[in-house]
Amino acid sequence: MTDCGAEHPESARPRRDTSGPGDRPHGTGDHAHGISSGADGRYLAVALGLIVSFLAAEVALAFVGHSLALLADAGHMLTDAGALAASLVAFRLARRPAAGMWTFGFKRAEVLSAQANGITLLVVSALVAFEAITRLVHPVAVHGGIVVTVAAVGVAVNVAATWVISRANRGSINVKGAFAHIVTDLYGFIGTLAAGIVIIVTGFDRADSIASLVVVGLMLYAAWRLMHETGRILLEAAPEGFAPVDIVAAITSQPGVASVHDVHVWLITSDFPALSAHVLVRPPAGCHEVRRDLERLLAERFGLEHTTLQVDHAPDEVLTIGAQPP
Numbered sequence: 001m002t003d004c005g006a007e008h009p010e011s012a013r014p015r016r017d018t019s020g021p022g023d024r025p026h027g028t029g030d031h032a033h034g035i036s037s038g039a040d041g042r043y044l045a046v047a048l049g050l051i052v053s054f055l056a057a058e059v060a061l062a063f064v065g066h067s068l069a070l071l072a073d074a075g076h077m078l079t080d081a082g083a084l085a086a087s088l089v090a091f092r093l094a095r096r097p098a099a100g101m102w103t104f105g106f107k108r109a110e111v112l113s114a115q116a117n118g119i120t121l122l123v124v125s126a127l128v129a130f131e132a133i134t135r136l137v138h139p140v141a142v143h144g145g146i147v148v149t150v151a152a153v154g155v156a157v158n159v160a161a162t163w164v165i166s167r168a169n170r171g172s173i174n175v176k177g178a179f180a181h182i183v184t185d186l187y188g189f190i191g192t193l194a195a196g197i198v199i200i201v202t203g204f205d206r207a208d209s210i211a212s213l214v215v216v217g218l219m220l221y222a223a224w225r226l227m228h229e230t231g232r233i234l235l236e237a238a239p240e241g242f243a244p245v246d247i248v249a250a251i252t253s254q255p256g257v258a259s260v261h262d263v264h265v266w267l268i269t270s271d272f273p274a275l276s277a278h279v280l281v282r283p284p285a286g287c288h289e290v291r292r293d294l295e296r297l298l299a300e301r302f303g304l305e306h307t308t309l310q311v312d313h314a315p316d317e318v319l320t321i322g323a324q325p326p
Helices: 038-065 068-094 109-137 144-166 173-202 206-234 244-252 287-302
Strands: 257-267 273-281 306-313
Touching (some): 038 068, 038 144, 068 109, 068 206, 109 173, 109 206, 144 173, 173 206, 244 257, 244 287, 273 287
């Protein structure tokens, strides 16, 4: 196999940046590769302040009003506060530059934070579901007026928090996880508000437990989406929308390319896809020209800007496979 490094003298010079931001130091730019900007951190902090302020009052009123729906919402609000706090910590970690053995920095701290959000939703939903089913069998008197008042304020607080977080970079899975918590809680408060009105009008106390189960369903759905997305990243599956078969076909269709193998496509973190591959070229094609053409192709057609391509000349036995007889 020919040594492509000796093909051109310029290969000893610093490599020209043809593959886009992926070849620059990781983490450059506020929104590079799904990492949140400084403004996004402030949005998360404002939303956290809103949630924590409302949480304390809601817990106290939930016990006063004997409302499981309010307590379920408070439990979800607690996970919201934890999710936002974890997101802020992960946000700061993810912005640290790569150094030492952390060659990618701490970008996956955002993924771990989002996965923790999903796990928390699963745990809280299981606890609330158990208590809701118990109260369906043995209903407890609920103060509908307190439920309606707190739920109405909760809707307003969550609308404000949702609006604040919606201004952040939603490409980040970390921000996406926090946003899922807030939106789910908003829907939950709307259901709780409806349950409170039903209790006031009809005296049907089980409406509180039914609303709690609706909140549980919303939490399970949000948890499943977060766990599914973070699981794909941590297991380094090909990102959604990136079909390895199509990428291989595009590479092998380029002039001079004999074959490609050891193809890996994965996400470092949200909005940070990466690819590595070993490409063999047939003479007289030059390794360096083919590499630059492939990097341009992968960036323009597939949005793969962080690519690591090992390009070599194909040995004679590879070139003769499938050769047509004269």
